[in-house]
Amino acid sequence: MQPFDSSHRTRLIFGEGKLELLGQLARSLRAQSALIVSDQGILEAGHHDRAEKSLTEAGIQVSCFHDFGENPTSSMIEAGVRHAAQVKPDLLIGLGGGSSMDCCKGINFVYSCGGSIHDYHGSGKATAPMLPMIAIPTTAGTGSEAQSYALISDAKTHTKMACGDPRAAATIALLDPLLTLTQPFSVTVLTGIDAISHAVETRVSTRSNAMSVTYSQRAFGMLGKGFDRVIKEPSDIEARSMLQLGAYFAGLAIENSMLGAAHATANPLTARYGITHGQAVGVMLPNVVRMNAANCSEAYTQLVREYAPETPVESAAQTLVSTITKWLEQAKLATSLSDLAIPADSLDLLTSDALEQWTGNFNPITLSQANVKALYESTLNNEGGTVSG
Ligand SMILES: [Fe+2]
Structure with a gap:
């Protein structure tokens, strides 16, 4: 039989309307300032506003990063890290499809551990504790919310880099099927x-x-x-x-x-x-x-x-x-x-x-x-x- 080493790193919450718990969950992680990483499509669908409202009502300061595309690149990660350096979040929230969650993990690697995303290409390269992350998928596809890896493309060569570390896995995955209705x-x-x-x-x-x-x-x-x-x-x-x-x-x-x-x-x-x-x-x-x-x-x-x-x-x-x-x-x-x-x-x-x-x-x-x-x-x-x- 094939040996394995499996660890459940992510608290999984599933149910219709569970997005409303976001503020409460962020507080349970002792967050005071959350950075939401979500693409433009999520803004238009209204999910972002609802997430922001739940966090604000829980007394959490919210900032947002949207400047990335379908396949997040190393330069998009750098832009996100610059944004994070200004707002100094203590919680990251990846809201959207695989790109949003991967971009969020990529920002977490570089913001928490320094250097560039290239330093984390491969497995187990994180050099410091990383910020807690809540993953909120709005599609049913990549499964990034269940994984410790992020796929980030090199901005120049377009080579895809799989960057993984157990510390990059979401602390909480919040699965609300109502969010997938707008796809x-x-x-x-x-x-x-x-x-x-x-x-x-x-x-x-x-x-x-x-x-x-x-x-x-x-x-x-x-x-x-x-x-x-x-x-x-x-x-x-x-x-x-x-x-x-x-x-x-x-x-x-x-x-x-x-x-x-x-x-x-x-x-x-x-x-x-x-x-x-x-x-x-x-x-x-x-x-x-x-x-x-x-x-x-x-x-x-x-x-x-x-x-x-x-x-x-x-x-x-x-x-x-x-x-x-x-x-x-x-x-x-x-x-x-x-x-x-x-x-x-x-x-x-x-x-x-x-x-x-x-x-x-x-x-x-x-x-x-x-x-x-x-x-x-x-x-x-x-x-x-x-x-x-
Ligand atoms: Fe795939």
Whole structure:
């Protein structure tokens, strides 16, 4: 059995309307001055004002940082640290999608420990205690609220740096499914597919273990059933709750395991062609499952049965592939690279980029030039094909 070392660093609070507890929670952390890190979209949705009101009513001074984009960069972190140096917060609040929470963690690293965000690229590089952080996700996708890592891009090279330390994990994750109701359809489905891919990839990662498998399994069932319902009825709060908790559990699965080939092959599509993360992972995932099925038929069977309990072993991997493809089609997302205008002559370049992705090292089938190129080739025109194993 695979050994593990798992620690619950984050207090998890879940429930409709729980955002109102924010001021009270901040006081419980003895905060006097809070810095809210949230993107512009959150301002427009009104979530920021409600968070600020709850904090102000609790007697806490509030300042805000909004100057960052979808993939926070090292220069955005520097701007946030300059802002923090002026207002001297004793609590950070990441309010929004993965970008807001990652930006908040990045600011925390540099503000608390000095230097630049590059100093924290890797694992366990924090040099001092960090400020307490409350993570409040408004999407159901990355699971950043469950993790001790932040993804920050180098402002010049656009290389993504995973910066992680147990001290960077949120002190409290506040999950209020009402906050996810304001997402546009496209954000709901893109983040939902990303979360589903986290459940699928962590389930079969070479680092998977008894803890991560528990989270992957439960996440997949909740995400799958929630996704089916939210596509039909976006205001279905029970479905939104399933997606939000499912994304959290999938985030915990990543924290306790690793991802795999779908993320390794998706990242170059984002870096080279600007394909949104959820779309890039989603387009690659069915063929990654087809490939991995040779080694993972039992794990895939257990996983898919969380969603469709009667699925026979012999057809489980195929059911998983067709279910993911069904979700992509219902979400109106592309199911082939040609749909995304990826040129056929770029596959060699994408292959060499994918083989440099750290996350690919944990795929259950060892990645090679030949099998990664084959993954891209079979996804180019969505040829599909049979499932091995
Ligand atoms: Fe992802």
